[in-house]
Amino acid sequence: MSAPNEEMVPASKLIGRRRYLGYFIFIINIPTLALSAYEVALKLSDQAAWYSPDFFSDLILLALSFGLAFVLPRWLPVFASTYWLTGTGVKISRFLKGVVTVPYSSIARADVYVQDKRSGKVSKEALQYAKESADKLRKSGFKFNDYTNDETNIVLLISGMGIFLLSPLYSKAFIQKLRKRAGTFPATMVELSHSGKRTREI
DSSP states (O other), X not given: OXXXXXXXXXXXXXXXXXXXXXXXXXXXXXXHHHHHXXXXXXXXXXXXXXXXXXXXXXXXXXXXXXXXXXXXXXXXXXXXXXXXXXXXXXXEEETXXXXXXXXXXXXXXXXXXXXXXXXSSOOHHHHHHHHHHHHHHHHTTOOEEEOOXXXXXXXXXXXXXXXXXXXXXXXXXXXXXXXXXXXXOOEEEEEEETTEEEEEXX
């Protein structure tokens, strides 16, 4: 249950291919992890087996399976992220990634990237512009924290803590509500479509 001063932000649904990848990671690795843990436990009970090649192979497989099942999903957005506006900042959460709060006082600006595919596929030039904009921010020293659910609707919160990528369902409404809590900050919306890009301040 959320606190009285918390407001949950409607988020875009996790796109299918990410969801299926998350299922695939668990379906493939959890049985392997369980079997490897069982084999290692059996060999640990037999001191003579500690120095066998099979024991070290099982240890390596156990470590790899654990990494793929529980560490890899921390860096890949294969589970849905949720967002809240709290009394102190934007709270972001994702399974295995944990919870982080971006203080309102640290938000310097926001950039919104929306892909409009109603009239056709987004042009290569528009996608290239979005990629180059992200590359410039990375080269400036910003660390990207990907908490997106959908690649067609992304808000970049540029903060002293880094850049947080979110997928609120209603980007413009999210910025407006965020300003009521965080104060005025510059925000730009970039619409990417088959005819190119259109940039405007919001």
